[in-house]
Amino acid sequence: MAKLGRHAITIIVVALLAVYFLLPLWWVVVASTKPYASAFIGNAIWFQNPTLYNYVYAFTNSSLPLWLFNSVVEAGAAGIIGAFFAAMMGYSLGKFNFRGRRALTLLVAIALMIPSTAIAYPTFVLEAQLGIADTYWAMVLPSSVSAFGAYFMTIYTEETIPKEVLDAARVDGASEFRVFRSVAIPYFKPALITLFIIIFAATWNNYLLALFVLRSGSLFMIPQGLESVLINGSSFPQYQYAIQMAGSVTTVLLMVGLFLALEKYIEAGLGLGAVKG
Amino acid sequence: MARLTHFFFLLPFLALFFIFIVTPIFYAFGLSFFNASVSQASLFMNYVGATQYSRVLGDSTFWGGYATMLYFTLLWVPLMFVLSFLIALFLDSRRGKLGSLGKVMVFLPYGVPTVIGTLMWGYMYTPGAPMASVYSLLGLGNEALAPGFIIYAMLNIVVWEWVGYNVVILLAGLGAIPKTFYDAARLDGASSWQVTRYVKLPMLKRYFAFIAMLAIIGDQLLFNEPFTLSNLSSVPFGYTPNLYIFHVTYFLSEFNYAAAVAFVLIAISFVIAVIGVRFFMPERSR
Numbered sequence: 001m002a003k004l005g006r007h008a009i010t011i012i013v014v015a016l017l018a019v020y021f022l023l024p025l026w027w028v029v030v031a032s033t034k035p036y037a038s039a040f041i042g043n044a045i046w047f048q049n050p051t052l053y054n055y056v057y058a059f060t061n062s063s064l065p066l067w068l069f070n071s072v073v074e075a076g077a078a079g080i081i082g083a084f085f086a087a088m089m090g091y092s093l094g095k096f097n098f099r100g101r102r103a104l105t106l107l108v109a110i111a112l113m114i115p116s117t118a119i120a121y122p123t124f125v126l127e128a129q130l131g132i133a134d135t136y137w138a139m140v141l142p143s144s145v146s147a148f149g150a151y152f153m154t155i156y157t158e159e160t161i162p163k164e165v166l167d168a169a170r171v172d173g174a175s176e177f178r179v180f181r182s183v184a185i186p187y188f189k190p191a192l193i194t195l196f197i198i199i200f201a202a203t204w205n206n207y208l209l210a211l212f213v214l215r216s217g218s219l220f221m222i223p224q225g226l227e228s229v230l231i232n233g234s235s236f237p238q239y240q241y242a243i244q245m246a247g248s249v250t251t252v253l254l255m256v257g258l259f260l261a262l263e264k265y266i267e268a269g270l271g272l273g274a275v276k277g
Numbered sequence: 278m279a280r281l282t283h284f285f286f287l288l289p290f291l292a293l294f295f296i297f298i299v300t301p302i303f304y305a306f307g308l309s310f311f312n313a314s315v316s317q318a319s320l321f322m323n324y325v326g327a328t329q330y331s332r333v334l335g336d337s338t339f340w341g342g343y344a345t346m347l348y349f350t351l352l353w354v355p356l357m358f359v360l361s362f363l364i365a366l367f368l369d370s371r372r373g374k375l376g377s378l379g380k381v382m383v384f385l386p387y388g389v390p391t392v393i394g395t396l397m398w399g400y401m402y403t404p405g406a407p408m409a410s411v412y413s414l415l416g417l418g419n420e421a422l423a424p425g426f427i428i429y430a431m432l433n434i435v436v437w438e439w440v441g442y443n444v445v446i447l448l449a450g451l452g453a454i455p456k457t458f459y460d461a462a463r464l465d466g467a468s469s470w471q472v473t474r475y476v477k478l479p480m481l482k483r484y485f486a487f488i489a490m491l492a493i494i495g496d497q498l499l500f501n502e503p504f505t506l507s508n509l510s511s512v513p514f515g516y517t518p519n520l521y522i523f524h525v526t527y528f529l530s531e532f533n534y535a536a537a538v539a540f541v542l543i544a545i546s547f548v549i550a551v552i553g554v555r556f557f558m559p560e561r562s563r
Binding site: 017022089092093104110112114115117119121177197201251252256266267268270 | 282284285286287289290291293294296297298300301302304305308320364375377379380381382383384385386387389390391392393394396397398400401437441445446449452490493494498500501504505508518519522523527532535536539542543546547549550553554
């Protein structure tokens with residue numbers, strides 16, 4: 001009897017969590033199959049005469065494919081560069097003894113709390129001077145500097161890589177770069193993947209920076225693209241609706257795929273990075 | 278040579294760090310002492326001393342936005358602690374049965390760009406959308422985005438986006454507690470409430486500090502949600518400090534003043550960071 005009660009509680013709680021976390025996503029999936037005219041009437045949570053019109057329209061008549069491509073290129077490049085640079089930095093802070101190490105660790109920890117939005121505007125002024133404003137680099141380079149990543153990697157290095165393993169490789173005559181590549185990197189795998197996802201998400205969420213440094217529509221990532229439709233498209237609500245619904249669902253599917261593929265690394269990565277007893 | 282190796286590992290990060298974090302901060306500081314007009318070629322024109330700062334100090338729109346952000350933090354941090362802890366406890370106790378299903382479900386919103394997440398919720402808040410009946414139950418009529426309610430509309434969006442991320446962190450922490458701790462507690466006759474209170478909660482202290490830190494940084498960033506909502510309803514342009522900086526730059530074209538506001542914001546974060554570092558900075562293992 002008690003077991004049955006426990007079972008019922010599990011089902012109820014899971015149902016509540018599913019409703020809260022998945023309802024907006026489900027709603028947008030259903031809404032994306034409706035024409036604008038009937039979007040806000042009738043059954044909101046189940047399909048009625050579903051049509052793919054919104055998708056066809058968005059992929060053939062808007063810049064949605066380009067925004068998707070830009071998102072993958074800009075956030076992806078920032079994620080890869082950022083994760084590797086942070087790993088090298090964290091590895092150095094975590095496993096080498098040198099003068100100034102403590103000061104640098106402190107600097108990283110403080111920089112972690114400087115809001116990226118507050119430096120978005122001065123970053124734009126700087127990039128205009130350097131001549132890289134309104135290019136892919138304008139978004140990729142600032143987004144690659146992850147103070148969070150360096151902090152995370154420092155702790156991860158200390159927690160997971162035994163000094164003896166590194167020393168053993170050194171005794172065998174491996175160079176420092178070889179030790180890093182062949183010994184440390186395998187330990188870093190879950191952390192690198194976790195950090196890639198975090199920097200990827202942070203890049204397309206650093207929307208204020210994108211508003212400042214990306215002026216050409218051809219460089220927009222999905223969030224900026226969809227919002228530009230919202231701002232400019234008010235005279236054609238049916239097209240605006242089509243692009244936003246199709247764009248949102250496509251983005252969500254992209255992220256679901258990425259999560260499911262990398263899910264087993266994420267908990268391992270976050271877990272070790274956050275601990276310190 | 279060997280002594281310099283660490284330097285090569287530091288170099289790529291530090292180079293980008295100095296160009297894209299340190300330099301912009303000094304840039305903002307430098308710009309804040311001028312008051313160039315839009316027609317001038319350089320922003321470093323018309324030296325005005327510290328007058329931009331006295332203007333910031335007396336700017337009630339900016340401080341009003343700052344107060345809104347603080348209020349938001351006060352609501353958000355405790356709510357986040359309680360919700361993520363409860364959900365993590367639940368998922369942890371059903372680990373065998375649910376597998377990764379529950380975890381992926383609550384983590385999913387984190388992967389949705391905040392602008393898109395806000396648009397989805399924004400549509401759901403719209404009169405006539407599926408949520409409308411919930412609002413009338415709450416006594417809100419059709420006005421989920423009424424001026425006094427925007428902050429709670431935002432709170433809901435931010436909770437939806439971030440709870441799952443914190444749950445995954447706490448789940449990892451719960452998974453790292455040695456099983457022998459539970460066995461010892463059971464032998465001493467501890468109830469499951471006592472196990473939660475005296476074993477799980479203290480073992481997660483570091484994780485909670487980490488979450489608190491992320492929450493405080495996150496609040497400083499509050500821009501995407503109010504900015505996106507402002508396209509759907511009337512959000513004041515000074516609603517959060519970042520929204521204000523954008524407004525001052527984009528619509529008022531007062532670039533030097535925007536730099537001063539940004540620098541004040543950075544300076545406040547810097548002070549919070551220096552205090553905060555004492556709490557979450559890892560103790561060195563050696």
